[in-house]
Amino acid sequence: MIFAAAAAGVVVTMLLALVRALIGPNIYNRILAVNVFGTLSVMLIAIYGFVDGRPEFLDLAIVYALINFIGTIAITKYVTFSDMGHGDDGDPAGDI
Amino acid sequence: MAQVLDILSWIFILGGVVFCLIGGYGLLKLKDVYARLHAASLIDTLGVGLVFTGLMFQAGLTLVTAKLLLILVFIFFTSPTATYALARAAINHDVLPEVETDEERELVSSTKTQTGAD
Numbered sequence: 001m002i003f004a005a006a007a008a009g010v011v012v013t014m015l016l017a018l019v020r021a022l023i024g025p026n027i028y029n030r031i032l033a034v035n036v037f038g039t040l041s042v043m044l045i046a047i048y049g050f051v052d053g054r055p056e057f058l059d060l061a062i063v064y065a066l067i068n069f070i071g072t073i074a075i076t077k078y079v080t081f082s083d084m085g086h087g088d089d090g091d092p093a094g095d096i
Numbered sequence: 097m098a099q100v101l102d103i104l105s106w107i108f109i110l111g112g113v114v115f116c117l118i119g120g121y122g123l124l125k126l127k128d129v130y131a132r133l134h135a136a137s138l139i140d141t142l143g144v145g146l147v148f149t150g151l152m153f154q155a156g157l158t159l160v161t162a163k164l165l166l167i168l169v170f171i172f173f174t175s176p177t178a179t180y181a182l183a184r185a186a187i188n189h190d191v192l193p194e195v196e197t198d199e200e201r202e203l204v205s206s207t208k209t210q211t212g213a214d
Contacts, residue, residue: 002106006147009113013139016120020132028129028186035178036123036136040116042167043147047109050154058163065167069174073181080185 003051007044014040027079031072038068105153112146119143129186130193133179140175144168 014037021033042064049057115138122135148168155161195201 002109006109006113009117013113013116013120016117016124020123026129026191028182028189028191029132031182032129032132032136033123035182036119036139039140039144039171039175042171043116043144046148046151046164046167050151055155055160055163058160058167061167062163062170065170065174069170069178072178076178076181076185080188 003047007047007051010040010044010047014044031075031079034075035068035072038064038071042068101153105150108146108150108153112143112148112150115139115146116143128194129191130183133183137175137179140171140179144171 017033017036017040021030021037024030042061045057045061045064049055049061119135119139122138123132126132126135145168148164152161152164155164192204195204
């Protein structure tokens with residue numbers, strides 16, 4: 001019961017993050033909202049494992065946490081440099 | 097004893113969910129991306145921290161607790177890194193924070209030169 005309530009609260013927060021991702025207004029707000037959405041889905045998977053009595057779901061949560069971080073860094077880097085490698089020559093921002 | 101642990105874990109889980117909802121509300125309510133980063137970090141630290149601590153109380157001393165701790169530590173290290181990268185990318189692309197006084201405006205321009213923006 002308590003897990004269902006917690007899962008419901010997390011889903012509501014995910015919807016709020018989704019609204020922010022849809023209304024923008026710029027790319028950085030969207031990246032931020034997607035990052036929050038990923039963190040919340042890690043939480044939702046962990047809670048759902050306890051609802052269902054199958055804590056093996058935590059392995060999926062670990063993978064989601066890893067992909068969420070790598071994805072956020074990769075998208076931020078791509079937006080900043082239009083490139084996954086180093087920035088152009090003379091770009092003072094260098095590497096993230 | 098089991099009853100006490102149950103109640104303790106419920107308090108932690110519900111507290112964490114309340115912080116998540118506050119963070120989600122802040123994500124919509126605050127007015128620029130730098131302010132919204134604070135709302136997001138509320139979810140990443142207190143939200144995740146309290147919920148996962150509550151789940152650890154439910155799981156007891158098992159492998160499940162070890163996995164929960166692993167996720168918790170990972171998020172604690174990666175979330176500030178992602179926040180920093182995002183704020184730096186935004187300020188280097190001329191997304192300026194919304195300010196009200198001249199003093200704050202000077203602070204913004206000096207921060208911008210320090211991070212090496214054009």
